[in-house]
Amino acid sequence: MDSHVDRKQIRWNPRPRTRAGLHLKTEKLPYQRPVIAQPQFTASAIMVAERVDVRALSGFEIIAKSPFMVKLGEGGIAALFRYGAVVLFNASAEEKARLLGKIAMHSSGSGDIAAEEVAMIHVGPDDEEGPSGQFIKIKNADRLRLQLIAEVMAKATMLSFQERRAARDFDRSEPLARDLAEDGRFSAKPAELLKAVGNMLLAENRLNGRAGVLDRPDLLWDNPGLSGLYARLEGDYELHDRAAALDRKLTTLSHTSETLVETMRYHSSHRLETAIFLLIFVELCLGLYGHFG
Structure with missing residues (x-):
């Protein structure tokens, strides 16, 4: 049997690599005109309120809408x-004051200027992009x-704002926990206890709606x-x-508020039972007095 094969007739076509993940294409960004001409400038992020109606602002030229930039x-x-x-x-003190004045007319809730990221x-065409x-x-x-940097810095300052508030809520709950540990009852008045519970519930709502810290910005799609x-900015900040640490604080505050509510409910029901027992006892005494008197 002739096993000889002409090598010229053998053709080998390599199989293309079609599996996902073997070839990752990085899309190059088209050139865009700079909106700030200076090679170096300052960026600062502050919390001015709890809610801002950005669509109601007027008197500024709009550059982008997601996020809203003027x-x-x-x-x-x-x-x-x-x-x-x-x-x-790259904002001057006058520009900042004018903007904050406009925002004050279309915002609600108190902010915290101390919760600031700077x-x-x-700007360098040959530099590797990212924190350095x-x-x-x-x-x-x-x-x-600039939109992307604003997204990260805004989330970072919002986390600072929530961290400072969570710390204050913990400071309010510590004396209540100490009262329970020492003598099993609260030294504070019922109105103060309800106010403390309300602050903890507000903290829980604020932390639950913390602006989608872990969400990917829409402009990246x-x-x-x-x-x-x-990715480099997110890691640097x-x-x-920080979001995971806030979640743990949220869990602790939630358990504390539940404990306070249950303790208040127990004391209220105990007082109610005592009052009912006294009423029954008084009614029995009056009945005996009317029967034998």
Whole structure:
């Protein structure tokens, strides 16, 4: 049997790699005109309120709508978020004061100016994008990159705001827990106890609606080339770790409020039972007096 095969007739076609994940394409961002011309400028994020009606603001040129971004007039840019955060880029003191005055007319709830995040933005076409020391380096100060930085800084300052409030709520609950541990009863008045429970329930609601800290920004779906910058910023500001810590505090506050409510209910029912027993005893005494008297 002839086993000889002509090598010229053998053709080998390599099988294409079609499995997902073997070839990842990184989409290049199209060039966009910078909205800030300076090679270095300041970015600051503050919590001005608990809720802001961004659509009601007027008197500013709108640059983008998700997140809502406006020009301030003298080279400054501001990004506004419905949950009360405002991120300012290259804004002067006058521009900041004018914007905050406008926001005050369309906002509700109290903010916390002390819950502030500050960063220096450095623009360099040849730099690797991301946090580097005290700087956030970007290749171009265009709208998309500033929107992404605003998303991360706004979430970071919102977490700082919630962390400070959660700490105050814990300070309020500590004396109540100490009263229960020492003598099994509260030294505070019922109205004060109800106020403490109300503050804890408000804290729970605030932490539950914490602006989607772990949600991926919408602009990344249309601009995947910015995913690397977002991942580095998210890691530098420790958004996941801080959100997890707030969840643990939320759980503790929830259990504390439930304990307070159950304890108050127990004391109220005990007093009610005592009052019913006294009424029955008085009625029995009056009946005996009327029968034998």
